[in-house]
Amino acid sequence: MAFAGGGWRGGWRAAEEEGRRGGAPVHIDDMILVSIDDHVIEPADMFDNHIPEKYRDQAPRYVHDATGRGYWEFQGQETGMSGLGAVASWPREEWDMQPVDFAEMRPAVYDLDLRVRDMDANGQLAGMCFPTFAGFNGMSLARSTVDRDLTNAVVAAYNDWHIDELAGGHPGRFIPLAIVPTYDPEAMVAEINRVARKGCTAVSLPETPYGVGLPAFDEDGYWDPVFRALCDHDMAMCLHIGGAFGLLQRARTAKEDNLIIMSPQLSAVATSDLMVGGTFVRFPDLKVAMSEGGVGWIPFFLDRMDRHVWNHRWTGLEIAKGKTPTELWRSNFLGCFITDPAALRLRDRIGVESIAWECDYPHSDSTWPRSPELLMGELVAAGCSDEEIEAITWKNACRFFNYDPFAHVPREKATVGALRATATDVDVSEVSKEEYRRRWADAHKVA
Numbered sequence: 141m142a143f144a145g146g147g148w149r150g151g152w153r154a155a156e157e158e159g160r161r162g163g164a165p166v167h168i169d170d171m172i173l174v175s176i177d178d179h180v181i182e183p184a185d186m187f188d189n190h191i192p193e194k195y196r197d198q199a200p201r202y203v204h205d206a207t208g209r210g211y212w213e214f215q216g217q218e219t220g221m222s223g224l225g226a227v228a229s230w231p232r233e234e235w236d237m238q239p240v241d242f243a244e245m246r247p248a249v250y251d252l253d254l255r256v257r258d259m260d261a262n263g264q265l266a267g268m269c270f271p272t273f274a275g276f277n278g279m280s281l282a283r284s285t286v287d288r289d290l291t292n293a294v295v296a297a298y299n300d301w302h303i304d305e306l307a308g309g310h311p312g313r314f315i316p317l318a319i320v321p322t323y324d325p326e327a328m329v330a331e332i333n334r335v336a337r338k339g340c341t342a343v344s345l346p347e348t349p350y351g352v353g354l355p356a357f358d359e360d361g362y363w364d365p366v367f368r369a370l371c372d373h374d375m376a377m378c379l380h381i382g383g384a385f386g387l388l389q390r391a392r393t394a395k396e397d398n399l400i401i402m403s404p405q406l407s408a409v410a411t412s413d414l415m416v417g418g419t420f421v422r423f424p425d426l427k428v429a430m431s432e433g434g435v436g437w438i439p440f441f442l443d444r445m446d447r448h449v450w451n452h453r454w455t456g457l458e459i460a461k462g463k464t465p466t467e468l469w470r471s472n473f474l475g476c477f478i479t480d481p482a483a484l485r486l487r488d489r490i491g492v493e494s495i496a497w498e499c500d501y502p503h504s505d506s507t508w509p510r511s512p513e514l515l516m517g518e519l520v521a522a523g524c525s526d527e528e529i530e531a532i533t534w535k536n537a538c539r540f541f542n543y544d545p546f547a548h549v550p551r552e553k554a555t556v557g558a559l560r561a562t563a564t565d566v567d568v569s570e571v572s573k574e575e576y577r578r579r580w581a582d583a584h585k586v587a
Contacts, residue, residue, distance in 0.1 A: 169557025228502035263556030278319025311550030358417030407433030
């Protein structure tokens with residue numbers, strides 16, 4: 141099956157059809173899907189069970205202004221929720237980047253139990269959820285230094301909710317992910333040590349710290365204690381796109397499309413920073429997941445890096461002890477993609493062992509609820525073998541994050557077919573914002 145002539149839209153449709161026909165070495169119903177980049181819309185009561193009593197009145201609150209617009213408020217800072225971050229079920233014509241409230245969303249976007257049902261309907265076993273109101277890298281919370289003790293307590297409460305309620309309340313369905321108070325290396329290390337004891341194996345950090353007012357990864361040893369702690373616990377650092385947006389000086393006439401299209405390319409900047417900055421000379425065991433950046437940029441980047449190290453050896457650049465950039469990428473990095481048909485044909489150049497899949501629910505780039513069909517179609521078109529399909533769809537992710545996907549869900553119940561069979565009652569059809577507002581109003585009528 142070829143993608144030529146159809147463009148992305150044609151490729152999507154063709155991929156879905158290929159997946160449905162079952163022309164793959166692994167049958168679509170037997171696939172196991174583990175996503176390493178999804179997102180959670182935090183419920184308004186998330187801090188109720190986790191914030192210390194002394195800080196209860198100062199914890200982040202979900203409030204409404206005079207116009208009815210909802211937003212989170214913490215230490216004088218306001219954080220809203222962009223419409224593109226909660227589009228699940230909406231008709232595409234209703235998508236935009238305007239603030240959105242719970243009343244307009246599909247309930248599964250913020251209700252954790254219903255979220256799992258949506259995963260079942262998509263045949264997805266497990267996922268790693270990045271924050272929303274806290275910021276993908278936690279910066280919307282962690283940057284507040286008005287009261288550092290309070291911020292530390294709120295960050296810890298956020299992580300406890302994520303680990304104990306999101307992941308712990310739904311065993312076998314979520315890979316825990318923590319945030320840290322980025323303004324203080326000592327506090328970051330303390331939180332890493334704490335969440336590691338709770339079984340967390342991943343931490344979200346800014347992809348280019350200097351883009352958000354923090355020291356660069358190789359500046360003044362600021363991040364070295366953090367990297368050391370991550371290595372000590374065999375934890376991975378996740379660098380989600382978004383933190384480097386500030387590096388782009390766009391034209392005054394630039395459209396929203398420019399940022400959406402170009403943002404994944406910034407993963408190459410973050411990877412270059414880490415490699416060229418000597419991070420892996422100092423911390424050879426550090427694991428880095430490049431979240432939501434796709435994998436299409438990687439072949440060119442590795443070609444360029446490999447040649448640069450040899451061709452410009454006059455600079456004395458050392459990126460790792462005894463490793464080329466390609467070897468370092470394959471041993472220490474994990475890239476992930478939502479849909480990347482061309483790059484999958486270059487998987488041998490990238491390194492199959494360093495490629496993983498993501499669903500990105502409930503964001504606008506997500507393939508929910510047809511992820512298995514689209515993904516299988518692209519894997520088939522790229523000529524992937526049984527072993528490669530299993531590596532990309534779940535094995536690489538589980539190995540990288542030390543996650544046992546079958547500890548709570550037996551393998552025979554973890555497949556696309558088995559999960560979907562439990563969710564035949566889940567409505568995945570399009571629903572307008574207006575209809576969701578009507579349903580919300582009906583559900584919240586005062587008796």
